[in-house]
Amino acid sequence: MDCPDCAAKIERIVSSADGVESVRVDFLSGSLTAAGKDISSSEIEKLVKSIGYRIAATSRLEKQTTILSIPDMDCADEERPIRLALDRVPTITGLRFNLIKRELRIDHSGPADDIIDAIHKAGFKAIPMKGKPESRPTVPSWKIWTLGVSALLIMAGGILSLYEISIYITRPLILTGIIIGGWHIGHKGFLAARHFRLDMNFLMSAAVVGAILIGEWSEAGAVVVLFALAQLLESYSLQRSRKAIGMLMDLSPRYATIILNNEKLKVAVDEIKIGDTVFLKPGERIPIDGIISTGHSAVDQSSITGEAMPVGKGPGDEVYAGTINADGALEVKTTHAHGDTTLDHIIRLVEDAQSRRAPSQSFVDRFSMFYTPAVVGIAILVAIIPPLMFGADWKDWIYRALALLVISCPCALVISTPISIVSALANAARNGVLVKGGVFLENAHRISAVAFDKTGTITKGKLKVTGVTAFNGFNQRALVSLAASVESHSEHPLARAIVRYAEQNGIEIKTPRNFRAIPGRGAEAEIDGQRVLLGKRALFDEMGLAFGRTDGEFPNVTNGSQTTVIVGASGKIIGMLRISDEIRPEAAKAVNELRKERIEHIVLITGDNKDAADVTGRAMGADEVYAELLPWQKADKVRMLQARYGHVSMVGDGVNDAPALASGNIGIAMGAAGSDSALETADIALMSDDLLKIPWLIRLSRKTRGIIIENIGLSIAVKFIFVALATLGKATLWMAVFADMGISLLVIFNGLRALKSK
Secondary structure: OOOHHHHHHHHHHHHOOOOEEEEEEEOOOOEEEEEEOOOOHHHHHHHHHHOOOOOOOOOOOOOEEEEEEOOOOOOHHHHHHHHHHHOOOOOEEEEEEEOOOOEEEEEEOOOHHHHHHHHHHOOOOOEEEOOOOOOOOOOOHHHHHHHHHHHHHHHHHHHHHHOOOOHHHHHHHHHHHHHHHHHHHHHHHHHHHHOOOOOHHHHHHHHHHHHHHOOOHHHHHHHHHHHHHHHHHHHHHHHHHHHHHHHHHOOOOOEEEEEEOOEEEEEEHHHOOOOOEEEEOOOOEOOOOEEEEEOOEEEEOHHHHOOOOOEEEOOOOEEOOOOEEOOOOEEEEEOOOOOOOHHHHHHHHHHHHHHOOOHHHHHHHHHHHHHHHHHHHHHHHHHHHHHHHHOOOHHHHHHHHHHHHHHOOOHHHHHHHHHHHHHHHHHHHHOOEEEOOHHHHHHHHHOOEEEEEHHHHHEOOOOEEEEEEEOOOOOHHHHHHHHHHHHOOOOOHHHHHHHHHHHHOOOOOOOOEEEEEEOOOEEEEEEOOEEEEEEOHHHHHHHOOOHHHOOOOOOOOOEOOEEEEEEEEOOEEEEEEEEEOOEOOOHHHHHHHHHHOOOOEEEEEOOOOHHHHHHHHHHHOOOEEEOOOOHHHHHHHHHHHHHHHOOEEEEEOOOOOHHHHHHOOEEEEOOOOOOHHHHHHOOEEEOOOOOOHHHHHHHHHHHHHHHHHHHHHHHHHHHHHHHHHHHOOOOOHHHHHHHHHHHHHHHHHHHHHHHHOO
C-alpha cells in the first residue's frame, strides 16, 4: 500500500462489509483501523487479501477511557464543533462532556493522540488528565489585567473624543484597547470562522469589526469591554458551581498515619493497601474506608450520609473516607483501596451525572441550533434589503444588523439548564442524596405514586429472633442449629438474623451440603445427611408437608409485625422461628410529607407475610399493601401502578429489589453508604436510611424545574425583545451586549439558587 488510491480502495472494500461501523486507512503509516460489531479481525484480513494486499500484523486495541481538560470550552455552543470533529475518529465509542469543569471523558479503543489531534484541528487545546486533579479550574489572572488595561484605554479614547480631540489620538487609543482586551475573543472568532461555525466569539468579533468599518469606534470598544467583563463574571460564577462539586474531592486527606511493626508512619493515602491499619486521632478526617478494630468514638458522617448528628462507632463498625473522627482514638483496618472508597464512588457518579443531559437541555440544544442561524439570516437581510430596495441609509441599517449579530448569541439559553442541574446535583450530594443524572432529578417532580419495600426500607432491617418453637421430638437448640446451618450460606436479611442468634447463644453451626436458595420462598440443604427445609408456609404446602400432618397443633404461624420462618427436616415440620423488625420512627412523617408534595398513592410492596405487611402498612399510612410477593411479582406490581398512576418511584435496598427498582420510573436505594451494588443499581441512592430525604428530593426537583423554566423563559423573552428593538433601530451595540451577557449572568446566578435548597 504505497499511495492514497490504494488506501481509498481498501477503505471502500472494508467499509462495505456487514458489521463494520467505521474504517480509517493511513497509507503513510501503512495501518488500518476498523471498529464495528459482529466482525472479527480475521474476517477483515480476508477482505484485504481478496483485493491483493497482505496484513503483516494485527493487534486488538483494548477499550480505555481518557479524560481531557479543554480550557477554552467556555460555552455549550463550543461543544458542537468538538463533537463533530470527534465523530470522524473511528475508535471512539462514547463521549461525555462536562462543560462546568471544562472536561471531556472519552471511551475509545485506539491511541489518545489521534483524539487530541482532532480536537486541536477543531481549534481547541486538549490536555490529558491523569488521576485526580490537583486543582480546579480558576480564572486566569491575565484576563483581569488585560480587561483593566483595555477598559482604561477605551475609556480614555472615548472621553477624549467627546472633547473633539483628533481622531489620530483617540482612535489609536481605542484600537489598542480593543486589541489588548479582545485578542483572545478575536482568536477564537477566527478559529470559528475557519471551521464555518457561528459561535459567540465569531459573532462578537464580527460586530466589533463591523462597528469599526462604519466609524463607530467607541461602540466597538464598548462591545469588547462589556463582553470581556461579562465573560470574566461568568467564569467567577461558574467557579462557584465547580467549587460545590470540588468540595467532595477535598473531603479525603492526602496523608494518613498507619501502624506498621508497632510503629506509626505518616504515608500518602494512595500508598495505603487493603488490610493496613490506620491510626486516627480525635478530630482527624478518616482517609479511607475500613472497619474499626480498636477504640470507640462518635463519627461525623454528614459529608457522606447527610446525617446531622455524629454516630457512635466501635469495634466491628464500618467507617468511610471523608468522614470525621470526633472524640476518640481509633485503629481502622482498611477494606478498600484509595480510589475505590465510597467517597470515590460518589465523586465519580456525581461527575458522570453532570454529563448526562436533562430533558429540558435537549430542547434548548434543538432550539439554539435554529435560533442563531435564523437571527444571523435576519441580520443579513436587515443590512442589505432596506438600503437596496428603499434607499435607506447603509450605515444605519448595518448598525442595526450588527446589534442583531450580538443578540443572536445563544449562550444564556444554553447555559440556563446545566448550571441549574449541576447546582442541584451538588446540593443533593452534600445532603447524602446521590442522583445519577439530570433526567432523574428533573423527572422526580413528576412522581405521582411511591412504592416502598418493607424490610430494610420502612423497617430498620435490624432483624432479630424473638421466639423459637420446637416440636416433633426436637428441642430449641437443635432446631436453631439446623436452621442456622442452612442459612449460613445465604445473604438474605432473615438468614443473617438466624445465624447471628445462633452465634450469640453459642449454638453449633454446621457446614451445609447441596445448599439451594428458593427465591421468594426459602432455602434447603443437607445437614448430617438429612434434608432440611426452611421458609414460608407456601413452600411447605408445595412440598406436601401440610400443617395438618404434624403431631399436635401448629401454633400461631403469623403474628402481627413478626415474620415466621418454618423449619422442616426428614419429611416433617419440626418447628418455627419468629423474627421481628422495628418500623423506622420517621416513616409515617415521610409519608405525610409526600402527600403534601401531591403524591397521589403510597404503596407497601413486600415478600413478607400478609399479617406483618398489614401491620407495617397501617403504621406508615400506606394506601395499599401487597404481601407475599416474589421479586419479579414486585416488578409486576410496579408496572401495574405505572399503568394506573403514571410516574412511579420504587424505594428499596438496591439489592433484593433490583427488578422492582429497574421497573420504576425512578428507582431509589436506601442506605447506599458502603454498598457498591446499591450505588450502581438505583437511579437515586440515599446514603443514609433517612426516609425524609425522599420528600426533600421531590422539593429540590420542583425547585430546580422551576428555576430551569424561569431561565429558559427569561432568556428567550429577552432575546426576542432585543431582536425586535435592534431591527427597529431602538437598541445600540453596547445595549445588545449588555442584554446578551447580562441575561447570561442572570441565569447563572438564578441557577446557583439550587445550591441553597433546604
